[in-house]
Amino acid sequence: MSATPTSMTSAAPTAASEGRRPSASVLRRAFRFPTVRVGLVLVLAVFLFAFLGPYFAPHTTTEFVGRPFQGPSSDALLGTDQLGRDVLSRLMWGGRSILWMAVASAFLGVGVGAALGLIAGYTPKIDNLIMRPLEVIQGFPALVLILLFTALLGPKVWLIILLVALFNVPSVARVTRGMTLDIASRDFVAAAQVIGFPRRHILYREVLPNISTPLFVELGLRITYGIAITAALSFTGNGLQPPSTDWGLLLNENRTAMAIQPWPVIAPSVLIATFAIGVTLLTEGVSRTMARVDREPGT
């Protein structure tokens, strides 16, 4: 995806050289928005909590530290769960799997979807061949189908990642195809065709760099979607199995006692919401900057 300049002549820096890579400058400009900074802080905070959490957790996930559904105490800061295990520790351990699944499925889905969208948008002949089957996939209710497969094949991490990615593919492909259609009609693509560059070169060198920023935004959206769906899977019992822990599972196991011990429900919800809001602020700011950059006339 990189578009590093191939020529680095020893030329003295021109007035132009501060512009550098346009996509990089979009990100840099985006960080001037306070909302983008807040988003970044939120996302990083949740990531740090999830990935460093296990090293700092006061207890293991299976250790019994008190009676079930105990309120917060000095030993269990967020109280205990339905079996008397420490909620905070289970929360700190339970983020890795859900974030890992969401991020992996988002990358996989955006990667495959973008590749299909690029090909479909650039090659009218096989456009239908690619897009119509994807619409069929989109026609199915994602969650129901994922539940069906996990019930059939067992709740395996790789299966969940694959299924969530599969349901990410159609919409990513559609967005990519639309942008590709636009870019492919520009003259610089025709110029590359005239010179005789192969299709692979045109797609990855000419088109892709021009749609990489919106794809980045799409990646963010897909991560949030992945979080929601993996949490939902755990919640319905088709994700990770006890005694392992994850934020969706925590919700499910403890929702019966919400009135007396709300922490095992509130804490993971807050984390998931924080993460989703962070990703949204971040990507929204980036796309807004992008629109602004696009509107600016060339000097």
Add this chain to the structure above:
Amino acid sequence: MNGVEVTDLRVELDANGADIVDGVGFTVAVGEIVGVVGESGSGKTTVGTALLNGTRRGAQTTAGSIRLDGDELSALDENGWRRVRGKKIAYVPQDPTAALNPALRLRSQLKEMLDTHEPHMSSEDQDERIRASLREVKLPDTDEFLKRYPHQVSGGQLQRICLAMAFLLRPRLIVLDEPTTGLDVTTQAHVLDTVRELCANHSVAALYITHDLAVVGTLCDRVLVMYAGRIVESGVVSDVFDSPMHPYTRELLTSIPDLKVPRVLHAIGGYAPRPGNRPPGCAFAPRCRMATELCTTDPPLVHVGPGHDSLCHYAKDLEAATHRDWEIKPVRVVAENAILSARNISAFYGSTQVLHDVTVEVSRGECVALVGESGSGKTTLSRVIIGLLAPRTGEVTFDGETLSPKAGGRRREQRQRIQYIFQSPYSSLNPRHSIGRIIESPIGLLFDVPRAECTRRAEEAIEMVGLPAATLDSYPGDLSGGERQRVAIARALACEPTVLVCDEITSALDVSVQAGIVSLLDRLQKELELSLIFVTHNLALVRSVADRVAVLQDGRLVEAGATATVLDAPAHEYTKALLNDTPTMTDAIDLDPVAIDPKTATL
């Protein structure tokens, strides 16, 4: 006085207080059409919109007075302006497709104006006024026409609707901002004619903003030449064009091709300074051949003749010159052996046939111009030649061999020897690639040379088109339109072509930049013995660049021959009409009012 009187207008950027225009003052009498000319960035549009108290985002009018029929307007608040705008001062935009609401029928758009400014008018009166306005601009006034949406009428008709809308409320001043830029010559001639008639009939003062001096020559009474936000010369059109008394005007006039004479075009070196970067004193001094120490001080406004002023220290010292003294390009003799020929080409877009059995040949070292209005198929033909569109019938041969219809099927050497330059330099360069990469990657593909050699050739090519080698490190977004087009030319030249196909390559550029590109191609043609296929709608430009001309109409070749023959003694009616409609600088021809039947007009 009657008409409009502007004094000391200043518009500045909010960010740093830099002036976009400053010290601008002029008058437009009732019934008079005053042209404002200047290159992009000269502030001409800013002056036009300032008359409606509009500025682009981030700028505001900070000084000056605008008096309309004796009433001071600059003191008005936004509400006051709202009553003036459209009612007393009307505006005709450059791009009518962007100015009209695509979701409203024509009647609703016109009626909106009356509803806003004449709320008490009865609907019968409104209807009568709308129909009268349409008749005035020679459009049909039928219900069927009024029911149409903007996309259902042609570009020329849309511009007429904008004119009708502007004149609907019988304004006192009308500002026309390059209203014919997107139109082809025949349509332009009709629109200009309408403008002139309306201004005379309704005694409206008109300010006509354009970069096309030939249009000013045929339409306007007086002209204001703008440079870097100042009016540098003003006067009656014939005075200014025949004896320009400002060095900038003089240079500008030598950069313009003329329909009648094959002139050698001269580019003005350097660039117009941007707001905030303007040098003290005369802003043109850094590019001026006659500049001295004195030019770093503010130049005085010198009266050089009746109603003719020049903002230059040396205005009085400039010798009177006329454009008839300008350098004439010698006729070249070209051997008659075709290097590339497109024979019996018929091409379709979907089921629409756009080319009918067209044959065009170009010899080694020759420049053949393809001319015609938009939709005549000239770009399609060039795309067939380059292999972007496969013809239904006919074939393209190059150096004795038949070429594959698609570029992908052509041999590497063939792709290398025929190069194409696109119309718009804004879309032909990948914005995410550095200039170095843009020029080098074709070299890498077409020649078996190491990386370092690619870089060296790219440097050579970029210097050949007059840009510093450091440009290779910049991105298209850092460059101006003219610089980008030079990069596109460098990309083509780096491939060492035999034939260069140029598709309207100067239409997006200022005249002085156009002159630079044209003289560059001219030089390269001599040095490298290039063959050029030069697609253009600009007949005046053809006179300066082409050895032979092929005229296309509706996808058919209607006339072809040596440039001088075709332009001086056109045989085909269509060529005659094109020539008649092209405004020329040499003798500001008077356009006869064109009789158009409003019922059948389909411009």
